[in-house]
Amino acid sequence: MIEALHSIGMTDGMITSSAITIILCIVGIVAGRNLQMVPSGFQNFAEWAIGSLYNFFEGIMGSACRRYFPLIATLFIYIMLANYSGLLPGSGHIAGLAPPTASINCTMAMAIIVFVMIQVAGIRSHHGLRYYKHWFQPFAFIFPLMILEDLVKPISLTLRLYGNIYGEETVVSSFFDLVPIGLPVIMQFLSVLLGLIQALVFSLLAAIYIKEALPEEEEHL
Numbered sequence: 001m002i003e004a005l006h007s008i009g010m011t012d013g014m015i016t017s018s019a020i021t022i023i024l025c026i027v028g029i030v031a032g033r034n035l036q037m038v039p040s041g042f043q044n045f046a047e048w049a050i051g052s053l054y055n056f057f058e059g060i061m062g063s064a065c066r067r068y069f070p071l072i073a074t075l076f077i078y079i080m081l082a083n084y085s086g087l088l089p090g091s092g093h094i095a096g097l098a099p100p101t102a103s104i105n106c107t108m109a110m111a112i113i114v115f116v117m118i119q120v121a122g123i124r125s126h127h128g129l130r131y132y133k134h135w136f137q138p139f140a141f142i143f144p145l146m147i148l149e150d151l152v153k154p155i156s157l158t159l160r161l162y163g164n165i166y167g168e169e170t171v172v173s174s175f176f177d178l179v180p181i182g183l184p185v186i187m188q189f190l191s192v193l194l195g196l197i198q199a200l201v202f203s204l205l206a207a208i209y210i211k212e213a214l215p216e217e218e219e220h221l
Contacts, residue, residue, distance in 0.1 A: 002096040012098035013106060020081050020100070060204070061211045068210050071117060075110060076203035079161070082106070083195030086169050087188060101165040101198075104158065111157035114206045118153070122213035131213065153209055161202050168194055 005015055031046035039047050053073055058065040065072075079101060085091060086099030100106040122131035135146040172187045 005096070011103070012096055013100040013103040015096040016085050016098055017082065017100040017106060020078065020085065024077065024081070057207050060207050064211060064214055068117070068121065068207070072203050072207050075206060076199050079202055080196060080199035083165055083198060084192070086165065087191055092169060092173065099165060099169060101161055102169050104162045107162040108158045110202070111154040114157060114209065115154040118209050118213045121210050125214045157202060157205060161198055164194065164198050
């Protein structure tokens with residue numbers, strides 16, 4: 001099976017990413033099936049988790065969070081699981097199992113999605129291309145710098161996540177080779193925290209960038 005997927009050009013990271021996507025879809029279907037007015041069991045946990053996440057990002061984006069929360073929350077959950085897939089035994093060594101976020105292609109794809117959403121949010125909220133007036137403010141001659149600032153955002157998102165996860169995977173793998181007992185376990189616990197932080201940082205920056213594209217009056221509607 002894995003060999004067949006490799007033969008059509010899928011890397012180990014892509015296979016793991018596909019598995020994570022399928023798992024998230026199944027979890028979403030299970031959590032949303034037979035909804036009850038008084039939640040219990042898994043529905044209760046899912047509502048608490050999503051509600052807590054929503055409250056956090058609402059404090060950053062204001063009322064605009066309602067429109068963009070599905071994207072931000074999906075990025076956070078996906079990145080966190082992708083990061084944690086690197087903690088599974090044999091990750092990076094077993095065919096078909098590798099953390100997707102340790103590949104620059106994966107982080108670049110998510111950064112491009114965020115960049116496109118920034119443009120969509122800006123154009124929609126400013127009713128057209130008037131959004132790009134900010135390139136000429138406060139002075140027209142800084143136009144090249146303002147464009148560069150916008151283009152740096154996806155590059156920054158790409159390299160920050162990729163660099164941290166790839167570096168962490170390399171360090172932990174080196175420790176396992178040098179000291180197979182004891183110290184690598186401590187590094188694994190630190191990796192749990194790092195995986196959460198990197199998912200939060202990426203989604204937090206995405207939320208901030210989208211908010212910056214909105215006019216102030218929309219932020220407080």
